[in-house]
Amino acid sequence: MNEPGGAPVLIRSRDNALLKELRRLAQDSTAYRKQGRIWLEGDHLARALLARGGRAELAVFPESEWPQAQAEWGRAAPKSVVVADALFDGLSTLESPARMGLVLTLPPVPDLEPQAPTLVLDRLQDAGNVGSVLRSAAAFGFRQVLALKGTAALWSPKVLRAGMGAHFGLRLMESLEAAALDALAVPLLTTSSHQGELLGSQPLPWPCAWAFGHEGQGVSAELARRAARAVRIGQPGGEESLNVAAAAAICLHLSAMRREAGPKL
Amino acid sequence: MNEPGGAPVLIRSRDNALLKELRRLAQDSTAYRKQGRIWLEGDHLARALLARGGRAELAVFPESEWPQAQAEWGRAAPKSVVVADALFDGLSTLESPARMGLVLTLPPVPDLEPQAPTLVLDRLQDAGNVGSVLRSAAAFGFRQVLALKGTAALWSPKVLRAGMGAHFGLRLMESLEAAALDALAVPLLTTSSHQGELLGSQPLPWPCAWAFGHEGQGVSAELARRAARAVRIGQPGGEESLNVAAAAAICLHLSAMRREAGPKL
The missing domain is CATH 3.30.1330.30 (Ribosomal protein L30/S12)
Structure with missing residues (x-):
C-alpha cells in the first residue's frame, strides 16, 4: 500500500x-x-x-x-x-x-423508518433480479429496503453489479425475520399471479411497502398474512407469469405515477 | 435410442x-x-x-x-x-x-405480420434480460418479436431458461437488419432515459411496436430515426436508470392496461 x-x-x-x-x-x-x-x-x-x-x-x-x-x-x-x-x-x-x-x-445498518416507502424482499434468489429490483426501488422513490432471511446477499459482488450503483442511494437492511415488519406503519402490499385485486383498478396508498417473493414460490404464507392488500398484474396475453423483477418494476412505477399524477393515471 | x-x-x-x-x-x-x-x-x-x-x-x-x-x-x-x-x-x-x-x-421462421403488436430488441446482450422481456411480451399480448443483429441468440439455453416457456407462445424472428422494420405498419416507440414525452402523459397507440436497446447504449441512432415517438419513464427517485427488462415490463404493461381500460388508467 x-x-x-x-x-x-x-x-x-x-x-x-x-x-x-x-x-x-x-x-x-x-x-x-x-x-x-x-x-x-x-x-x-x-x-x-x-x-x-x-x-x-x-x-x-x-x-x-x-x-x-x-x-x-x-x-x-x-x-x-x-x-x-x-x-x-x-x-x-x-x-x-x-x-x-x-x-x-460496509455501511452501518440504518434504523428502520416506520413511515418510509419501503421494498420488502422475501427470499429472492437470483442476484440479477435483486439488483434490478434495487434499481427500480431507487428510481421510483422507495429508499428503504428490507430483505428477509433467505434473500440473496445484498452487498455481494453480483448483486452490486446488477444494482449498477442503486445500493448507494438506498437504506438497506438484510437477514431480517418477518416479525421485523411489525415495525412498519405503512400498508404492506403483496403481488400474486392468480388472485387479489387487479393492479390499476384501485387507488394505491402512499407511502406503502411493496413485498416481492421467491422466484418460484412467491411470498411466504406468513408474509401474505401480514399484507393489507394483495394485487395481481393483469396479463391479457395469457397465463404467463412475469419475472419477479419485471413485476416489481411495474408495481413500483405505478405507485410513483399515481403519487405524482393522482388518480388520472 | x-x-x-x-x-x-x-x-x-x-x-x-x-x-x-x-x-x-x-x-x-x-x-x-x-x-x-x-x-x-x-x-x-x-x-x-x-x-x-x-x-x-x-x-x-x-x-x-x-x-x-x-x-x-x-x-x-x-x-x-x-x-x-x-x-x-x-x-x-x-x-x-x-x-x-x-x-x-427449431421452429420455422414465421412471416412478419405488419399489423401485429410487436417487440423489437436492438442488441440486448444479457440472456436474463432477453428472457425476462420475452416473458413480459407474452404476458402483455406482444406476440411478435423482432431481434436485430447483435441481440443475444433467442433460442440459446440461457435465454430459454430465463424465458420460462414464453418462447412457445411467441413468433420469433432474429438476426434482422434494421431495414426489416420498414415492413411494420404500426408506430414504433422507443424509450430514452433522458428525453422524449413522459410515459403515461399521452395516449399510447394500439397496436404498436416497442423497441428496447443495448444495456449500456440504448437503441441505435438508426432505430431512433425510425421511431414515431420516444418516451421516457419518469423516475421521481432520482436520475437512476432502470434495467432494460424492468423498463420493458413497465412500457408493455402500460400499453396493455391502456388498451383494456381506455384513457382512465
Missing part, C-alpha cells in the same frame, strides 16, 4: 495475505459480512459511489493500468495497491473482468 | 457422437442455428412446450432417472436416450443441473 502520493505496493504472489482477503470478498457472496467491507468491481460502480459522496478505503489496480489509473482514481481512496494483471483478473467472477476495484467499509 | 416401448440406448462414453452434438447444443449459445434443433433443459420448460401443443424429437435422461422418467415423459418425444449421470450433468451449464432434457426441431 501507499500513502497519498507515494508509490504503491505491488502484489505479485497469489499467496499474499491481502490478495487472499480480496479474493474471498470478490468470490464469496457473503464474505463481506465477516470482513465488514465490500468489493466494488469496475469503474461504473466506483463512479456511482463517488457521485453519492462515498469514499473507499482502498483502490486496487492491475499493474498494466498503473500509473494512469492513479490520475483518474487517486482521490477515490486514501490507499492503493497494484496487483499483477493475471492475479487481478483472477479476482473477478465477471465474464469480462474490470480494470479496477475499490474496497469500502 | 429406442422405438416407442423399447429399451433406450444407454450412452456411457463421453465421445459418443450424439452426446457431443447435445453438448454443443447445450453449451454453445448459437449451435442451434447450425444444427437446426434446440436443447430444452429441465421439466419446467418441457411442460411449457407440451402445454402449447409442442412436441420434441428426442428426450434425454440421466441413467438414475430411468425408467421412472419414461412414465412421466414417455409421450413428450418419440425417442429417448439415457446418459450416464456424470455425463448428463456435464451437459448442463446451469448451476443446478436439471433431471431431463428435450431436443426439438
